[in-house]
Amino acid sequence: MNTNDKVQDSMFANPVSTRKIHIFDTTLRDGEQAPGASLNPEEKIIIARQLAKLGVDTIEPGFPISSPGEFTAVQTISRELQNVEICGFARAVKQDIDSALKATEDASRRRLHMFLSSSDIHLDFQLRKSRQQVVQLAREMIAYAKQFIERIEFSPMDATRTGMEFLYEVVEAVIEEGATIINIPDTVGYALPEEYGQLFRNVQQHVRGGKSVEYSAHCHNDLGLAVANSLAAVQAGATHVEVSVNGIGERAGNTSLEELVMAIETKGPALNVGTNIQLEQLYATSQLVSHIMHIPLAVNKPVVGRNAFQHEAGIHQDGLLKNRSTYEIMDPEQLGIPRHMIVLGKHSGRHAIKHRAMELGVALTEDQLEDVYTKFKQKADGQKTVTDAELIEMVGKTVDRAIDRYEITDFQVITGFKRSRVASVTVADRHSGTERTYSAIGEGPVEAVINGIKQAMPVEIKFENLELHSMGNEEKAFGEATVTIAAGASRYRGTGINQDVIQAVVEAFMAAANQAVRMLEKAQADKQKQHHAG
Template identity: 65%
Template sequence: MKRIRIFDTTLRDGEQAPGASLTPEEKIRLAHQLAKLGVDVLEPGFPISSPGDFQAVQAISRAVEGVEICGFARSVKGDIDAALKATEDASFRRIHMFLSSSDIHLDFQLRKSREQVIAMARDVVAYAKQFVDRIEFSPMDATRTGEEFLFEMIEAVIAEGATIINIPDTVGYALPDEYAGIFRRVRQSVRGGDTVEYSAHCHNDLGLAVANSLAAISAGVTQVEVTVGGVGERAGNCSLEELAMAIETRKLALQAETGIRSEEIYRTSRMVSRAMHFPIAFNKPIIGRNAFRHEAGIHQDGLLKSRNTYEIMDPEKMGIPRSMIVLGKHSGRHAIRHQIGELGIRLSDTEMESFYSSFKEYADTRKTVTDDELIALAGTAVNRNLDRFALADIQVVSGSNTTRVASATITDNETGSSASYSSVGQGPVEALIGCLKQAMPFPVEFVDLELHSLSAGETAGGQAEIIIEAENQEFTGSAEDKDILFAVARAFVAACNRACRSGIGADAVANGETAADDSVGAPDALLIP
């Protein structure tokens, strides 16, 4: 197997996406996680661009072990000096320089002749070579550069000491066969072309970044430059998780492998999404919400018999919580029985038939059926309450100059009693969750919240999906409502009821106790359009 080195530029090229800026502290935290994920090379930023970026690159160079740290620079000595200074404490490092090569860039951006650009390239590589051995050079916009001039530039920088040649598809223009062909011809035609490493850096403007990167691997490339979730300029970069899992899933066909630890993929993607405030598209391969979820009855039936019927990867091996069944009007009996069983509910065959009929009628009016709706339907079918706790009412008061105040009334369906709780918070979600945590008979940690708009316009409702942790176990709840805060509250209570049905806090529930700790700490919601 050929080992493909993963060069991660989430913290540099990924951060250049509008709105994706990171603080130095966020960069350091993500850098540690990327090292844990198993990337080989880490490009933490652009040191000359700002004092904060310089500090982040310097701190990461000092603190993150086990990966090669790359200092990024334009072909300007001041940039190179900053990159060298920021990375000087790294145990293993390189300098990465870029210079435009296409006539479009030379004429309209650099406004220099080809001869001048070749001289610049020689000069900066020779300058950097005095201080560091590993030098990566990128002829920017290479895929729109005439091959004669591209070969001349690459030959010149190899002669001056460049050790890694990156041929970037800067604007996502190339097709896979074209891109692979460039690498093959460079290796064959350029003097010294067989003495250096080659890297692929692909943008996704035509949706071909992963395909182009795989094509480059077939042409002998041993390093691919990626970002988590494919974040980056315009349509983004080659997606780390898509490339890594394509290689892992088809390693025999590709005769290649990476050092990525797949069990860290989901955690890393969530951390990047949260830090950049970039939502993950529902249909995003590998990490999207729907990537391993199925609504069609035929698919659900096959999956319950054998995962391999409709899934080519095991999500749990990537750290993705198993939630393959999404209930809707296309779902069959097998899937519905499975899902209510997952919620801790058991129905007899007669009860199941009654429930199935009411479910189908209800599902015809919905896009999906959430956990709390499913439990309510099952309870109606069997004429009993299946949840210990029910949300009776909430009130939330917000103001521009005050903390938010919330109150909630919770009904205990076993005793028939109700109690009210109140809390404050910096935001309405924090205040509301503070109330609900007080009502639970066991300590609850609020782990995650996603809010999804269900339609456009001011009448749009919202869907909330919440993850809580109790006794070192995670539980999920979901709910929909025209009032977003009510959806959040119902989803939280649904998750807590799921914990109750699994036996969490059984003694406390039996004794009618509630949590004494009224601390909150709910994370900011991620609003996904």
């Protein structure tokens, strides 16, 4: 039994009192409406496969009527992903409904999601229809769709700014015509949690047939309340929550999938609810969406942000090294997040430095630690963080030997317009005392230099991820690079800081590569010892 199985078992230990919350993912529809987040059909399919692997219950792949490419993407996803419900999105227009039904007709399970504005401000300035016309249109379109599909979700758009009595009237009308799921959207992120939860209770209590249908919550994050509002809806009886990966979406975005799921996971016993999400896939899904949509995550983004499980304060670092639960309410490794909880900066203490040196393959004596700590504090006072390469250099001076086997002594990149970049890289092997120069090409200068360095490494290395952050906003600002590599079955991470961004990446890559080499050499040495002992 894996960790996630145990978590799910604990969440559903009392099946009578625990409700399942259906996770409805709209990353590919509402999420794609974020400026700059447009996806082509192939990218949509890649993300949809990962969403299915993540365990979402429903995928809303797009708006089929909007373009031929959108229709094709929805149709392809419907045909391929047979273990997840596919939702077709449509306005209250026959052509939209026909397109959504056609695009999803090959899905093993599907629903139609129809929306129509209900607030006076939308009716007056957007639809230019009366309330009576809206109710009649809603009735006609639900009745039309009901001829072809059983499972219909209806959304009175801008519900949280709609008069209560009119909202009751619209919802009652669509239920009478056959709608099976009522979504109450906070379209502009206007509601407070208490208001939003009460809205669900009111609809269920005052609408004829209100207790015969399912309820869904769809919240936007304009006031930063999307997750809180969604949880309020869950507590008020909603069994479906519409989310997007990384909270991507129009304006400030939608309810964040990973934040909602982990709130439920962490507070499940109090909420008496659970989900089918495979927690170990959360980080991989977040990274995939961020990379394909070219939208970086805020460093302090809950659950999946760079700083979500990193600590610089010495008191926190000391507590974490003794017991993770002292300062963390979630286990990052359970979410598929690589464990890098210690960030070395001026607030770090001796325990953190000793721990990081050990991770880098060096065990320090108490006297050596004191010497490194003194050097570290002098360095840390002058900059925000101390990189792995800088720490290794301090450790090497203290123990009087080169810790990193390989060192870049020089590199040069020739760039030009509409041509491959050419790099010349000189790498020194400090163990053998030799130095060699390698040449390589790449589509960009970083790729060219990295391709050159790889030739010097005794282990095959895959460049997996690069994060770049600006440390300042002037001409002399520094770039901070974090590089993740894979070597064999293991991953290694290095950091570099330099005014030259390419050099910062090179430093980070070399820090990670030297870690991989040290682990390889250690494994080989251990194997030889076992052989001689045998």
